[in-house]
Amino acid sequence: MVGLQEIFVLKLFLMMCGVTLVGLLMGAAPGLTATMAVALLIPITFPLSTTYALVLTGTIYMSAIYGGSFSAILLNTPGTPSSIATCFDGYPMAKRGEGQRAILIASFSSVYGGLFGVIFLLLLAVPLSVIALKFGPPEYFWLAVLGITVIAALSTGNIVKGFIGGAIGILISTIGIAPVGGSMRFTMGIPNLNAGVALIPALIGFFCIPAVLDMVVQREEEIHLLKTSKVQARLFLETFKEVMKKQVDLLRASFIGLFIGMLPGAGGSVANLVAYEEAERASKHPEKFGTGIPEGIIASETANNAVVGGSLIPLLTLGVPGSPPAAVMYGALLMHGVQPGPQLFTGNSQAVFTFIVGLFVATLLMLPIGIALAGGMTKLVSRLSIKVLAPFIIFLTIIGSYSIRNNILDVYIMLTLGVLGYVLKKLGFEPGPITLGLILGPIAETGLIQSLLIGGTLPHSWMILFKYPLSWVLIILSITSLFWPLFRKIFSNKASNSQQSPDPEV
C-alpha cells in the first residue's frame, strides 16, 4: 500500500497528467511513435527518482498508444502502427458524423485493455513469462503466417487483390540488409537503402497521402465529415454501456494483446490486426466489419493497450523487452540500477510495485484527458477547411517521417509510397494488406531462416517447422482463418436453407 501513497503525491500526479497529455499528442501525430515518446522522456526523467522515472515512462507509453487512435479515426491515418486496424471502422464511423462516438469507444476500449494488461502484469507476470519463452523461431514464423491470413478477412472486396497487396508489402520489406545473413537486397547501390524501408514512413505514405489526395479531389462540401456536437453526458454514458456490454469482444482482444505483447518479436502493430481478424471471425455479422461498427474499434484499441502490460511482463521478469517501447524502458531500468528478474515480484521491490500501481492510475487518467483532448481535436478537424487541413497534414507527414531516423531519404520514400498507394487504391488495392505484408514479412522471413538454420541437425531442416505442439496450434489457426470465409458461406447457406434467414442478402 506504500505504492499507492506514493502515487497520490500531488507532484507526481501533476507530472503524470502532463506526461499523459504529451503522450496523447505524440501518439496522435503520425510519425511520432510510442517508442519515440518514451525515448524522448527518459533523459528528462533521469534526475528524478527511480520510481518517478518508471511511472512517467510507463505513463507516456500507455497514453501514446491510446493517442494513436485519434488520428486513425479522424484522419484515417494510424498515429502509431498499433492503431492500423482502428482506421478500418473508426474512419467510416467518423465519416458518418459519429466521430465523437468512435473516439469514446476507442477510449473505453483502450482503458479496458490497458487495465487488463496491468492487472495480469501485477498478478501473473512470473508464470506468464514462461510461456513467452516457448516461442522460438518456428513459432514466430507461424505467427506471421497467421497474421498474413488476416488479409482474407480484411479484404472486404477482392481477396485476390488483398493477397497481391500483401505480396507487394512483403516485397517492399525485403529491401535492404537481410535480417539473417546480412546480404544486401534491392538496394540499387544506394547506401541509404541498406537500412531498408522503415515501417513508419511507409505507413504514413500508404495511409496518409492517399487520404489527403482523396480529400483534395473530393468536393468541399463532402469533406465536412465530422458533425460538431459536443460530448454530451448522454452520449458518454450510452457509449460506455454499449462498450461494456461487449465483454466477450473486450476479453478476447485483451488476451490477444496481452499474449502478443509478451512476445519479444511482435508488438502492438501485430496485435491490433490479429485482434481485428479474430473479432471478425467470431462475429455473427462479419460482413459489417469495415463499415464503421463498434466491434472493429473495440478489437483494435483494446488489444493494443493490453500489449503495454504484456510487453512489460518479459521485461520485468526476464530483462527481455516485449516491444520496441519496452526496449527503451529497459535502458532506463538499467541506468537506474534496477536489475530485472523474478525477484522483482517475489521480493520487496518497492519501485516496481509502485510502478505497476502508477501504470494503473495512468491508464484511468487517460480517460478524462483523452476525451477532453479528443473533443478539441474533433472540433478543430471539423472546422478547418480543406485548404488548411490538407497542407497541414502533409506538413505533419514530412516532419513525422523525417524524425523517425533523422533521414531525408525516409521523406522521399514516404512520398513515393504515398503516390504509389494512391494509384493502388484507385485500382482496388487497400493499404491495410500492403502494410500487413510490410510488418509481417520480416517476422516470417527471420523466423523461417532461423528455423531452417537450427533445423540443420535434423534429417530435413524444414521438419523443425512441424516439430513443436505450439507450432501446430498456430498452423491450425492459420488454416481455419484462411478458409473461414468459405466455411462461413457453406454454413450460412445451410442455415438459410433449413430455417428462414432474416437476412435475405446471404
Add this chain to the structure above:
Amino acid sequence: MERFNKRILSLILVLVVLSLSLTSCTKKEAVYPSTPITYVLCFDPGGESDITARFQQPVLTKLLSVPIAISYITGGGGGTGWSQLTTTTPDGYTIFGTNLPHIIVQPLTGNAGYKTEQIDNIYMFESTPCILVVGQNSPIRTFDDFLKYAKAHPGMSVGGSGEPSSNSLALARLAQLSNLKLTYVSFTGSGTAITALLGGHVDALMTYTSTFIQYKDKWLPLAVATEGRLGILPDVPTFKELGYDLVEKAYRGVAVPPGTPENIRKVLEQAFEKVNQDPEVIKEMENLGFIMENYNEAQSKALVDQLTPYYTQLLETTKKP
C-alpha cells in the same frame, strides 16, 4: 471563425519555418564549444551505445559547459548513421558514436556508404568482449563438453546478435580454429537472442559480457574471448588459455566528420578521456559488464589499422559458399 483559424495556422507555420532556419546558422563561433553538441547514436535507444552515452552525458555537459543532446540515426547495423557522418559539417557540433569491428567489416562486405578511413575516431572508451554461454540446464557444462557436443552434433546452433557482427565473427573464428561445423543463427532486435537461449531454441549463445552479466544466474559461461581473465568474471577461462587464439570484442567510441579542425578534436579527445576517469562512470559501467578502454585518437587509429588485416582475412577465409 474559419478565417481566424487559418490565420493562426499560417502564423504557426511561419514561426516553425523561421525557427528551423535560425538554428542552422548560429553555429559560427570562435571558441569551441559555444553551442549545444549533438551526440548521434547509430543504434536504437536502450542498447549498449545508448546506455554508455547516457552515463557520459551529464559528465560531458559539465566538462564542456554546453548541453549534449543525444539523437539517433539508426538502421543498417549502424551503417546509415556512419554514412551520414561522412557528409556532416565538420564543425565539432555533431559527433557520432562508432563501433569496432562494424566500421571495419561493413565496408569490406559491400557498399556501406562510407569508408573505414573516413571515420575519424576521437576516443574509444569501452568494449564488450564476446563470451560463449549455454543455459543452466544444458548437458554442456564446460568448454570441453561444448567441443564434444559439437563433434557429435555437426551443425549445432549457436545464436548471436547480428551478422556480420562481433558475435558472428567470433563464432566463425572458433569454427575455423576448432575445425568444427557450427551454425551461427543471427537474431535481430533487442531480446530475441536472449529468449532464444532462455527458451532453449538454440544450443548455445555467443554474446557480450554485458548481456551475460544480466543473466548470470540463468546461464553458464564457457569461455571468454579476451587476452586475460576479466576482473568481473575471474572464474571464466579465456579461449586463449584453452588453446584457441580467439580474442574478439566490440569496441565503442566516438568519431567526428572528416576534416574536423585539430583544436576541436583535441577538446573532444580530452573531454572523453576525463569522462573515462570519472569514478562514478567507471563504477556504473563495470557493474553492467562493460570493460573500460582508453584509446585516444592516435591509439584508436592504430587499433583500426591493426585489426583491419585480421578481419579482412577472417572474412575471406570464412566466406560462405
